[in-house]
Amino acid sequence: MNINLCKRVLPLLGLLLVCVWSAPGRAEAWLVDLEGAVGPATADHVVRGLGEAADAGAELVILRIDTPGGLDSAMRDMIKAVLASPVPVLGYVAPSGAHAASAGTYLLYATHVAAMAPGTNLGAATPIQIGSPGIGSLPSGEEDGGAASPSAMEKKIINDAVAYIQSLAQLRGRNAEWAESAVRDGASLAAEDALELGVIDLLAASLDDLLQQADGRTVNLDGTERLVNSAGLAMHHHQVDWRSDFLAVITNPNVAYILMLIGIYGLIIEFYNPGIGLPGVLGAVCLLLALYAFQVLPVSYAGLALILLGIGLMTAEAFAPSFGILGLGGVAAFVIGSVMLMDTQLPGYRIAVPVIAAFAVFSAAICSIALGLILKARKRANVSGVEHLLGQSAIVERVTPEAAWVRLDGELWHAQSEQPLAEQDEVIVDALDGLVLKVTRRPHQ
Structure with a gap:
């Protein structure tokens, strides 16, 4: 009886296990954090997070934003990923005290649903890397109080940024007029005002509140209307992994600058x-890492060329001294190139002055030491062959009836002296007769 029961139950258990194994997992909302300055590392983290969320079948992605802005190229990479995402992306400026400034404003406009927590703000989206104070603070073609008007290139950059954020506003049905003022005038808004003006869609105090309010909204995914089912979703936090951490380290302008110099030296x-x-292997690895970082950073190639010229001149001074002309020129080119290396005014992407000063002093010191050694060598008398042995002292190592042998420069020499010699006597070389040293015994103290 028990055997028959087992025969009936076991197939049912197997079928149940197959159903459980093949059943889709519980729908999840993926949480991807964008914290700190927008750069290659943060862009890599966000883009890969969106891709992995889509591959995992996530119901939606919450992009939690807290950034002062950053690089335009990294911002556009993230926006492209958001616009191409097959999963709804909810932009959420949080927690209280966070902000979505500059690049963060563009990114929030690109998300399918834009939300903010109380006590947050967004705006100040003027491209600050274009130069002087006052640029972008006035509408195109106007001046105020005699301030210098923007150049043609600066106007092009501002107009391009305005057109970009307006296209995102029109795509998501948000306030395009305020978006323009955020770029031209550097306008900012608090969360409550942003909701009132139609800049954002929701004001949510927490993630659970955001999921509840977003539930049932309709979003456009690549031309297709989709209903957001967010109520009661489990939350999966997409953590920053080792790759993003490593990328954040090497794309730090100061680290990339140091890697480049270690590689060159x-x-x-x-x-x-x-x-x-060892120096060659270490230098090659560091230089390749620096070049990888430079390809994703706003590098001025004129600055890079000046750095290489400066190092070349200082190296030439060390090995072909010009009594300071090449060395001083090399130091000047090195410092100017280092200051120019990062082609942006963003504070987080400029090389620290103490780092530049430290390497400039180090390079100048090496150049000075090498120059001093060369000048010292030039003052020495030129000697060749075995003539440099004259006047040196040696120790008698062995005495035979036929001859005495002394050790000099690591070799045994046949020595002759008018005085009797004994082992361990110290002698002075007076002359050289072929391969025989003419020596004089030094008196015992």
Whole structure:
């Protein structure tokens, strides 16, 4: 009886396990954080987070924003990923005290549903990397109080930014007029005012509140209307992984700058001392990492060329001294190039002055030391062959009836003296007769 029961139950259990295994997992909302300055590392984290959420079958993605802004190229990469996402993206400026300034404003406009927590703000979206104070503070073609009007290039950059954010506003049905003022005038808004003016869609105090309010809204996904089913979703937090952390480190302008210099100096040492290996390997690795960082950073190639010219001139001074002309020119080119290296006015993407000063002093010190050694060598008398042995002292190592042998420069020499010699006597080389040293015994103290 028990055997028959088992025969009936086991197939049912197997069928149940198959159903459980093949059943889709519980729908989730993915939480992706954008914190700090917008750059290559944050863009990589957000873009990969959106892609992984879509692959995992997430119901929606919450992009929690707290940023002062950052690089235009990184911002546009994230916006492209949001616009192409097959999953609804809810932009949420949180927690209280957070802000979506500059690039964060563009990104919030691009999301399918824009929300803010109380006590947050957005705006100040003028492209600040274009130059002087006052640019973008006035409508195009106007001046105020005699302030210098923007140049043609500056107007082009502002107009391009205005057209970009207005296109996002029109796509999502949000306030395009205020978006223009955020770019031209650097306008900012608190969360409550943003909701009132139609800049955002929701004001949510928490993630649960956001999910409840977003439930039932209709969003446009690549031309297709989709209903947001967000109530009661489980939350999956997409953490920053080692790749994004590593990218954040090497794309720090100061770190990239140091890696470049270590790489260049390492290769120089290897070229002038071939066979060591370690400086060359370390230099090559550091230089490749620096070049990878530079391709995603706003690098001025004129600044990079000046740095390379400065290092070349200082190296030339060390090995072909010009009594300071090449060295001073190299230091000047190095410092100017370092200041110009990052082609942006964003504070988070400029090289710190102490770092530049430290490497400039280090390079100048190495150049000075090498120059001093070369000048010192020039003052020495030129000697060749074995003539430099004259006047040196040596120790008698062995005495035979036929001859005495002394050790000098690591070699045994046949020595002759008018005085009797004994082992361990100290002698002075007076002359050289072929391969025989003429020596004088130094008196015992």
